[in-house]
Amino acid sequence: MGISVVFRIAIDILVVTAIILFLPGIPPRVKFEPYDITPPLSLEGPLSQNAKLDLAEFLYEGKFTGPESIATRKGEIYTGLIGGDIVRIKRNGEIQVIARFGKRCEGKWQESICGRPLGMRFDSNGKLVVSDAYYGIYRVDVDTEVVEELVSSKDVVDGRPMMTLNDLDIAKDGTIYFSDSSHVSLQNSMIEFLGEPTGRLLKYDPKTKKVSVLLRNIHFANGVQLSKNEDFVLVSETCRSRLIRYHLRGDKMGENDTFIDGLPGAPDNIRSDENGGFLIALSVPRTEKQVLFMDILSSYPLTRKFILRITTVIHSTISFFDSIFPNEYTGRAKYYINHLEPAASIIPDKASIIVQLDGNGRIKTSLHNSVGRVQFTSEVTLDEAGIFAYLGSPYNHGIWRIRVKDMGLK
Numbered sequence: 001m002g003i004s005v006v007f008r009i010a011i012d013i014l015v016v017t018a019i020i021l022f023l024p025g026i027p028p029r030v031k032f033e034p035y036d037i038t039p040p041l042s043l044e045g046p047l048s049q050n051a052k053l054d055l056a057e058f059l060y061e062g063k064f065t066g067p068e069s070i071a072t073r074k075g076e077i078y079t080g081l082i083g084g085d086i087v088r089i090k091r092n093g094e095i096q097v098i099a100r101f102g103k104r105c106e107g108k109w110q111e112s113i114c115g116r117p118l119g120m121r122f123d124s125n126g127k128l129v130v131s132d133a134y135y136g137i138y139r140v141d142v143d144t145e146v147v148e149e150l151v152s153s154k155d156v157v158d159g160r161p162m163m164t165l166n167d168l169d170i171a172k173d174g175t176i177y178f179s180d181s182s183h184v185s186l187q188n189s190m191i192e193f194l195g196e197p198t199g200r201l202l203k204y205d206p207k208t209k210k211v212s213v214l215l216r217n218i219h220f221a222n223g224v225q226l227s228k229n230e231d232f233v234l235v236s237e238t239c240r241s242r243l244i245r246y247h248l249r250g251d252k253m254g255e256n257d258t259f260i261d262g263l264p265g266a267p268d269n270i271r272s273d274e275n276g277g278f279l280i281a282l283s284v285p286r287t288e289k290q291v292l293f294m295d296i297l298s299s300y301p302l303t304r305k306f307i308l309r310i311t312t313v314i315h316s317t318i319s320f321f322d323s324i325f326p327n328e329y330t331g332r333a334k335y336y337i338n339h340l341e342p343a344a345s346i347i348p349d350k351a352s353i354i355v356q357l358d359g360n361g362r363i364k365t366s367l368h369n370s371v372g373r374v375q376f377t378s379e380v381t382l383d384e385a386g387i388f389a390y391l392g393s394p395y396n397h398g399i400w401r402i403r404v405k406d407m408g409l410k
């Protein structure tokens with residue numbers, strides 16, 4: 001190949017790249033700014049690697065997919081699945097569908113139709129409150145299977161609808177604190193990860209039935225957890241590997257600060273350790289040996305812009321053909337192009353880490369895999385009796401369970 005041909009190819013590549021980067025009007029219409037992510041804390045001291053999670057057992061293998069969040073009541077397990085079902089797992093292992101908020105669909109690529117239940121908790125009256133990423137927040141009577149809508153995702157809050165309702169927690173007075181992860185839908189979450197922070201922490205007032213904004217510009221707002229005394233609420237900022245604290249009472253009421261930064265993984269849901277502290281699920285590790293793509297790309301806004309413009313143009317093209325001739329193949333392609341799952345699947349080390357924090361954000365202990373069996377953990381929920389902890393996941397085909405006495409909590 002001659003020098004002139006190589007030069008011409010190089011010029012063509014530069015021209016195409018410049019067009020993609022600088023031609024106005026190409027979606028997505030988001031800002032791209034450089035930002036810093038605190039390096040991960042070293043795996044030493046209370047974060048030292050161990051084999052505690054090797055003692056976990058895998059239950060209900062192959063019976064369902066994606067038990068993102070878990071709640072327990074009277075010895076029974078409740079979770080939401082890919083496909084939109086809310087299920088009850090009885091003591092004898094029988095799995096019953098008790099609710100769904102969307103319509104039946106052909107597969108997970110039609111997630112926006114069938115819905116995706118994420119965070120869930122039981123309220124003080126024994127009703128299950130569930131956040132569905134696409135539809136809203138619902139209250140389910142698990143005994144009668146009656147469903148009540150509390151918040152619709154179509155509701156406009158502070159000028160925009162709630163596009164990715166994620167996790168929630170419920171105060172003693174019935175107030176619901178919940179996260180709206182992004183201004184784009186769950187299946188387009190890569191736009192949030194590579195673009196600007198648009199997540200929010202919201203509050204639902206049961207008396208007025210109104211939703212208000214507590215925090216804005218969170219880079220993928222995720223897990224939510226109230227403190228034991230309900231004087232503050234935590235929210236995970238997954239893209240920045242940190243937790244943010246919003247003060248509900250006291251001298252700092254209405255202010256926010258960083259509760260913990262530099263977590264050695266991507267934080268998902270937060271749950272109480274029932275001792276005034278918190279259990280944080282780090283879905284994938286972020287260590288000195290393995291950085292995540294956000295660590296690499298955070299300082300390169302043009303690279304992120306280039307990637308997103310390419311994937312979004314491909315998504316728009318596929319969507320156009322799918323609108324003319326709907327089929328499974330274009331549906332799947334449209335679903336995966338900006339979804340987090342393909343990016344997560346190529347991470348070499350997928351072994352989750354669980355971190356226990358005290359009420360002030362100090363690390364008390366952690367749980368690791370020695371063989372990497374426990375992956376993509378989204379939540380750690382202790383049962384009512386304090387005997388077992390159940391590990392949720394957005395992708396796993398079952399539920400991991402570990403005895404609390406084997407966790408070494410402090």
